[in-house]
Amino acid sequence: MASKPASRRPSERRPSGIGGSLPSSRRASIDPSRLVRMDRVAHVGGSDDFNVVFIGAGNIMFGSDEGPWNHSFRFEHKLGPRLKVVALIDPAIERAQAVLQKKCDSFVVSAYQNTRIYKSLDDYAAAVANSNERPHAIAIGSPPMFRGSTKVGRDVELQILKHFPGVPLFIEKPVATGTEEEIQDAYTVAKAIKESNAICSVGYMLRYLKAVQMMKQIIEENNLRVMSTVARYACAYEAIAKPDWWDKSKSCGPIVEQGTHFCDLSRYFGGEVDISSVTAHSLEWDEEAGHLSKIPIDESKIAPENRIPRVTAATWKYESGAVGSLTHVAALQGTNYSCELEVFADGYSLKLVNPYVQPILYVRRPGDDYEETHRFPDDDPFFSEVSNWIDVIEDIEEDPEAAKILSNFDDAVKTYEFTWAIRRASEKSIKKKE
Numbered sequence: 001m002a003s004k005p006a007s008r009r010p011s012e013r014r015p016s017g018i019g020g021s022l023p024s025s026r027r028a029s030i031d032p033s034r035l036v037r038m039d040r041v042a043h044v045g046g047s048d049d050f051n052v053v054f055i056g057a058g059n060i061m062f063g064s065d066e067g068p069w070n071h072s073f074r075f076e077h078k079l080g081p082r083l084k085v086v087a088l089i090d091p092a093i094e095r096a097q098a099v100l101q102k103k104c105d106s107f108v109v110s111a112y113q114n115t116r117i118y119k120s121l122d123d124y125a126a127a128v129a130n131s132n133e134r135p136h137a138i139a140i141g142s143p144p145m146f147r148g149s150t151k152v153g154r155d156v157e158l159q160i161l162k163h164f165p166g167v168p169l170f171i172e173k174p175v176a177t178g179t180e181e182e183i184q185d186a187y188t189v190a191k192a193i194k195e196s197n198a199i200c201s202v203g204y205m206l207r208y209l210k211a212v213q214m215m216k217q218i219i220e221e222n223n224l225r226v227m228s229t230v231a232r233y234a235c236a237y238e239a240i241a242k243p244d245w246w247d248k249s250k251s252c253g254p255i256v257e258q259g260t261h262f263c264d265l266s267r268y269f270g271g272e273v274d275i276s277s278v279t280a281h282s283l284e285w286d287e288e289a290g291h292l293s294k295i296p297i298d299e300s301k302i303a304p305e306n307r308i309p310r311v312t313a314a315t316w317k318y319e320s321g322a323v324g325s326l327t328h329v330a331a332l333q334g335t336n337y338s339c340e341l342e343v344f345a346d347g348y349s350l351k352l353v354n355p356y357v358q359p360i361l362y363v364r365r366p367g368d369d370y371e372e373t374h375r376f377p378d379d380d381p382f383f384s385e386v387s388n389w390i391d392v393i394e395d396i397e398e399d400p401e402a403a404k405i406l407s408n409f410d411d412a413v414k415t416y417e418f419t420w421a422i423r424r425a426s427e428k429s430i431k432k433k434e
Contacts, residue, residue: 029216038077038383056141057090083111125163148176168199190410201389202412208384211361224345238333259328264415280314280425
């Protein structure tokens with residue numbers, strides 16, 4: 001028989017409503033000194049098993065050569081021998097078997113030796129319906145087209161709430177990649193999660209960068225009002241070999257699927273966006289300047305109307321009156337991206353460079369024309385987001401410095417709506433041109 005969830009101390013009982021927002025007594029940021037590398041963190045204490053369900057057996061959950069993502073690796077380091085992956089859910093059974101066998105052949109075998117594979121959440125729920133098994137947490141790394149919706153087959157969050165009410169959720173970003181008309185469905189899912197009081201975190205990992213939290217710290221300590229955010233995201237398109245990424249009908253385009261991280265960071269610093277103010281222009285695949293010489297897939301197999309833009313440039317107003325901008329470019333070859341986010345306030349410039357690999361923060365302060373340089377080698381926001389989520393599950397305190405979740409589902413839907421607004425504005429500009 002599977003072990004029951006570990007008992008929780010009185011201080012760990014979840015306050016009402018925390019599924020959607022943090023209590024006002026707690027800071028909305030993290031002291032950057034508390035974000036430490038996973039090789040310097042002790043495993044979560046205790047002897048009880050921590051039962052986890054993984055939904056998705058792909059790159060996000062188990063890693064690949066294309067990027068640093070690998071949630072299972074972070075779970076293993078955070079929970080140590082307590083980790084027990086009780087189920088791996090993926091319709092691609094052979095892929096699930098392959099990644100599971102690789103784990104069982106390694107030193108983390110104790111976490112996976114009793115893992116069962118299921119084709120669907122319904123199959124798993126039916127298998128445990130008459131048992132005492134209830135997972136401590138569920139991590140969702142399936143493609144975004146299968147989540148964030150109220151439509152049957154794409155409503156994994158609602159199905160989890162039905163079968164396992166209150167179980168904590170970790171959900172990858174973007175929360176969905178449905179049509180623009182389905183954005184309200186995502187808000188419906190957000191409302192259901194909030195009302196369930198389930199502890200939910202969405203994988204906007206750049207919020208957990210030490211550099212980002214240092215920027216937040218400077219803004220908070222100096223009582224600054226952000227005046228402008230300027231974001232630039234240039235991807236190495238030659239290394240993007242997933243055909244779906246190049247097809248707007250499947251991935252929703254590079255702003256919704258990829259630029260979402262910088263749209264989210266822009267909101268994190270600038271506040272809520274006045275959606276009606278969003279304007280954008282794009283460089284399309286069939287324009288003279290839009291030719292790319294090293295596309296790794298056969299773009300001719302994608303309908304012309306579904307081919308992605310090469311450049312999208314957007315501007316908007318925040319509700320505070322501040323101004324934001326984003327330029328997303330599919331132009332670089334090789335493997336390294338070039339990304340920057342600059343935040344301006346009275347007397348201050350905070351510039352984040354290269355956040356995905358070796359983040360650098362340049363700070364200019366009042367009274368000084370020169371920039372301070374802060375480097376953050378070996379920072380791992382993927383670990384920090386998982387670590388904070390698990391700490392909130394295990395130990396909720398009314399301490400302003402306690403572990404915290406920086407992106408819940410409702411907040412992530414706002415970023416999703418924002419990215420769609422940019423895509424819509426850029427496509428309207430094409431029609432005007434014609």
